[in-house]
Amino acid sequence: MPAVSFDHVSRHFGAVKAVDDVILDIAEGEFFAMLGPSGSGKTTCLRLIAGFERPTGGDIRIFGEPVADLPPYKRQVNTVFQDYALFPHLNVRDNVAYGLMIAGRGKRERHAEAEAALEMVRLGGYGSRKPSELSGGQRQRVALARALVNKPRVLLLDEPLGALDLKLREQMQEELKTLQRQLGITFVFVTHDQGEALSMADRVAVFNEGKIIQVGSPEDIYFRPEVPFVADFVGSSNVLPEALVARLTGETCPAAIRPERLRLASEGPLKARVTGLSFLGLSTRVSFEAEGTRLTALLPQDVARPREGDEVALSWAAEDLHLMRAGQRAGA
Amino acid sequence: MTMVQTTPSAQAAPSEGVLTRISDTLWRRPTLLLLILLTPPALWLGIIYLGSLFALLLQSFFSIDHFTGLINHEFTLATYAELFTPANFDIIRRTVGMAALVTVASAVIAFPIAYYAARYAKGAWRALFYLGIMMPLWSSYLVKVYAWKLILAKEGILTWIFEGLHLTWLLDAYLALPVIGGNSLSVSPTGTFLVFVYVWLPYMVLPIQAALERVPTSMLEASGDLGAKPAQTFRHVLLPLALPGVIAGSIFTFSLTLGDYIIPQIIGTSRLFIGQAVYQHQGIAGNIPLAAAFAVVPIVIMGVYLWTAKRMGAFDAL
Numbered sequence: 001m002p003a004v005s006f007d008h009v010s011r012h013f014g015a016v017k018a019v020d021d022v023i024l025d026i027a028e029g030e031f032f033a034m035l036g037p038s039g040s041g042k043t044t045c046l047r048l049i050a051g052f053e054r055p056t057g058g059d060i061r062i063f064g065e066p067v068a069d070l071p072p073y074k075r076q077v078n079t080v081f082q083d084y085a086l087f088p089h090l091n092v093r094d095n096v097a098y099g100l101m102i103a104g105r106g107k108r109e110r111h112a113e114a115e116a117a118l119e120m121v122r123l124g125g126y127g128s129r130k131p132s133e134l135s136g137g138q139r140q141r142v143a144l145a146r147a148l149v150n151k152p153r154v155l156l157l158d159e160p161l162g163a164l165d166l167k168l169r170e171q172m173q174e175e176l177k178t179l180q181r182q183l184g185i186t187f188v189f190v191t192h193d194q195g196e197a198l199s200m201a202d203r204v205a206v207f208n209e210g211k212i213i214q215v216g217s218p219e220d221i222y223f224r225p226e227v228p229f230v231a232d233f234v235g236s237s238n239v240l241p242e243a244l245v246a247r248l249t250g251e252t253c254p255a256a257i258r259p260e261r262l263r264l265a266s267e268g269p270l271k272a273r274v275t276g277l278s279f280l281g282l283s284t285r286v287s288f289e290a291e292g293t294r295l296t297a298l299l300p301q302d303v304a305r306p307r308e309g310d311e312v313a314l315s316w317a318a319e320d321l322h323l324m325r326a327g328q329r330a331g332a
Numbered sequence: 333m334t335m336v337q338t339t340p341s342a343q344a345a346p347s348e349g350v351l352t353r354i355s356d357t358l359w360r361r362p363t364l365l366l367l368i369l370l371t372p373p374a375l376w377l378g379i380i381y382l383g384s385l386f387a388l389l390l391q392s393f394f395s396i397d398h399f400t401g402l403i404n405h406e407f408t409l410a411t412y413a414e415l416f417t418p419a420n421f422d423i424i425r426r427t428v429g430m431a432a433l434v435t436v437a438s439a440v441i442a443f444p445i446a447y448y449a450a451r452y453a454k455g456a457w458r459a460l461f462y463l464g465i466m467m468p469l470w471s472s473y474l475v476k477v478y479a480w481k482l483i484l485a486k487e488g489i490l491t492w493i494f495e496g497l498h499l500t501w502l503l504d505a506y507l508a509l510p511v512i513g514g515n516s517l518s519v520s521p522t523g524t525f526l527v528f529v530y531v532w533l534p535y536m537v538l539p540i541q542a543a544l545e546r547v548p549t550s551m552l553e554a555s556g557d558l559g560a561k562p563a564q565t566f567r568h569v570l571l572p573l574a575l576p577g578v579i580a581g582s583i584f585t586f587s588l589t590l591g592d593y594i595i596p597q598i599i600g601t602s603r604l605f606i607g608q609a610v611y612q613h614q615g616i617a618g619n620i621p622l623a624a625a626f627a628v629v630p631i632v633i634m635g636v637y638l639w640t641a642k643r644m645g646a647f648d649a650l
Contacts, residue, residue, distance in 0.1 A: 052553050071554040085554035089572045089645075098568075099558035150558065 001064050003028040003154050003186040009058035011044050018044040020210035021058070024186060026154075028063075031180050033197035034190045035221075036207030037233065042190045044261035045207070046156050049188065050079050064152060069139065072112040077154040078147035081179055082162060084139045086131040089207045092118065092142050093127030117145040120179070137168045144179075154186045173200050192233045198222060206230050209267065223258075227324055231256035237322075238295045245323070253325045259285070261320040264306060268313030290314065392624035393481070397502040401618060411621040417628065420609070427606040430521070431630055434535075435582045442536035442581065443574075450544035451538070463535050463596035473531065477598050479525045484599065486516035514601060524600035529590050535584035543572075543577025575646045579638075586637065590630035606630060 002025040009021040015163035019041045025091050026032045035043035047053040048060055053071035060067050067075060079100070086095050093114050094101070110125075118124055121141035131139055138161055147155055157176075161169045177200050180187045195206045198218040205215045206229075214221060214230045225231035228239040237256040240248075245255045248269055260283075272290035283298040284305055295314070299305060306312055358365040376515040394403050395410045414420060449461045468476065483489045494503045507520060514520030549572065555565040593607025604612070606626055614623035641647070 050553075050557055052556075072553065073559050073561055077557075079554070079557045081550045081554055083548065083550055085548065085550040087551065087554075087569060087573075098555070098560075102559045102564055102568075146558070 001028070002026055002061075003030070003063060003085045004060045004188065006048075007047070007059040007061070009045075009048065009060055011041075011048060011100075012056045014220060017210045019055075019208070022210075022212055024205060024212060024215070026186060028186055029184050031200060031202045032189065033178065033204045033254045034188065035194060035197040035204050035234070036192065038192060040207035040237035041210040042192075042205075042207045043158055044210075046079075046158055046188060046190045049154065050077055050156055051075050063256050077156055078152035078153055079149050079158065080140075080143045080160045082159045084131075084143040086139055086142055086146070088131055088133075090124070091127065092129050092131065092134070095128075095131065095142060096146045096149055098146060099208075103150075113149055114145070117149040118142075121145045121175075136163050137172065140164065140172065144176075148179075148183070148185075152185065154188060157187060157189045159190055161191075161193075169196070176200060192238070198234070199318040200276055205236075208233070216260060218300065224322060225256055225324060228254050228256070231322075231324065236296070237291075240321075241293060244291060244293060249321070251323055251325075253323055255324060256322045257316055257320055259296045261296045261316050262295065262298070263315050264299065264303070265313050265315040268315035270314040272312055272314050274308050274310045274312060277305065277308060288312070290312065347550055350404045350568050362567075388624050388627055391620050392628050394621045396619045398565075403620060405455040411625045414622055415625055420626075421481065423604050423606060423609050426603060427590055428633060430525065430605070431527065431547050431586045434527060434532065434589045435585045437525070437529050438536040438541075439578055439587045441581060442533060442540055446537050446540035446544055446577075450541045451549075468530075469534055474594070475532060477527060477595055480523075481518050482598055484516065484518035484523045484526070486518070488516075488518065490517060518599055519601060521600055524596050527595050527599050528592070530545040531595065535588065536581035538579075539580035539584075540574055543580075547573045551601050579641050579646050583634065583638070587630060587634050590633065 004023040004026040006022045007100065009019060009022045009024075010017065020232055022041075022045065024045075034045055039237065044053060048055055049062070051067065051070060051074075055068065062075060073223045087098065090098070093111060096108040096117050100113060105113075112245065115124065115127060120129060121144055123138060123145065126134070126138070126142075131142065141164075143160070157324045160176075161172050164172060173196060176187070176189075180244035181222075187198070189201065198221065201218060203215060204218055206221060208229050214226045216224075221230060222235050225237065231237040231239050235256075235258060237258050240253050240255045240257065242252060246252050249255075256313050272288035272291050272295060274286060275289050275294075276287040278285045280298075283300055284319040286297045286299055286306065288297065297314070358368075388604050392411055393407050393409070394405055395408045396402070415424065444466075449458065449465075453461045481488075485491075491500075491503065494500050502531070503517075506522075507516065512520065512522050514523075517523045517526075551569060551573070552565055553567045560568065591607050593605065593611045597607040597608060606629060610623045610626045613619040613626065
């Protein structure tokens, strides 16, 4: 039985289709990422699972139970909010113990459990502090402990790492992944950061304009995008339009090619003009224009770099050109 | 870099006006600007405001010679002792009781209004809401009080409505009640209470609304997410977070009721409130020390009230 299942779920706000006819199954124990640009419906989907929004159509089930009529406080899911939403008038221990307090557990018991949960997120001994005395990363962990202490069957995370700086974010990504493996709880994670989704999730759903465009493993999403949107948004792949692909291969569909797979050659199928170079450290990013299409290549530092304005030829291995035959719409 | 090397005098070319030069000087000397800005309000606050308060305090430690009617300028606590005579203490008890009731009633009425205004009212509705709350403050306080007298009087609108509904017996039964009743609503303590609540309500709505607006929706969602029913969310999250606003509002309603001497004079019984006692003692009776001692009572009560509120953690969410 899936932990969460969406059956033709829609959430429309007047004329705005925030979530539109989404079909989705999230397996138990899975680390599932919802990835998409802002306004793509991923957060609304999360809020539908938590119960903060009600669907205008379709059916949501959590472990088989229809939840349309269940308010948030009756659902066995907990949420880590984007702004953490820690209660400013309570100290860290009481914040973490809040759910247990509501459940009517005794003071000593809930304090002991809260302390254990704080240990788990490596914040043992911080119980007496106020949330305002903690750093962003620490608050994030308190929010995590506050949700996990209730032993939810599904943990929802709404861009939980968005407010952290890069180094802390990478560290928290690993910690979250480890924690999820240890606990075996289903994690549903919303993010607009493709790197985060790919590095953490078992499966990724890519959202655009209220619909799920593609669901699959990070490898699927990265190497085998089904539509140009996924290729562009997830991997910043080069998308070759249908006409160009038709001339190059004879196939009538768009195609994607990863920037690191494009090579500079003296002879090649595609002539291009260099429009810009930027030094990235490990590699150099070169922008081209070829037959009205903008392309990007990542060149290793040991390869001779072209100069801006140079006319060059581009080539690639045949298997690196990924044809997107799946048309415009790919369901779940 | 050239900016740094240029001397200030070189910048102040003769063609520049006096105002420009003054503003340049102030920019170069922020302390001078601060001094100019702060001196007038500091003088006002220090001499006129705190000074007169101090003079008031000083008066309350003098006494009056009841035979000659002259003020005896010797330090004594006798005037304060006079506050505790049954007649005077009754005035204090009545006033504090009324202020407390008015405050509680205002908070109870204001909270839902403020909650709606803070959470749900959008755009034009929001503007209309503000207007609805603020508009009563634009008209004269006296006009409003007299308007209420017309509403509550024996031949007034309310009596007429009760007659129309054939509920005169209900109004009569209420007026027959001891302590809160009277000949008509306009001469009963209930009338005083109603008018106090009406007149001070905006002062309660606005601070609560400001406090509620600072509570992010996600905070309430988080509480629900952790299993709290709406009533529990109110009790454990919303109320503690709104409490500084409620306290701020209650400072207004409580102290304004404690000090008011016009409403109880126009509407209600002939029994005195603190404000009326102050008015009479300093005017007709010429007993400035006792008037001053009466005036100190609200200050002490407010001090104790705020201290208790702080001790109970009402400001923890600030």
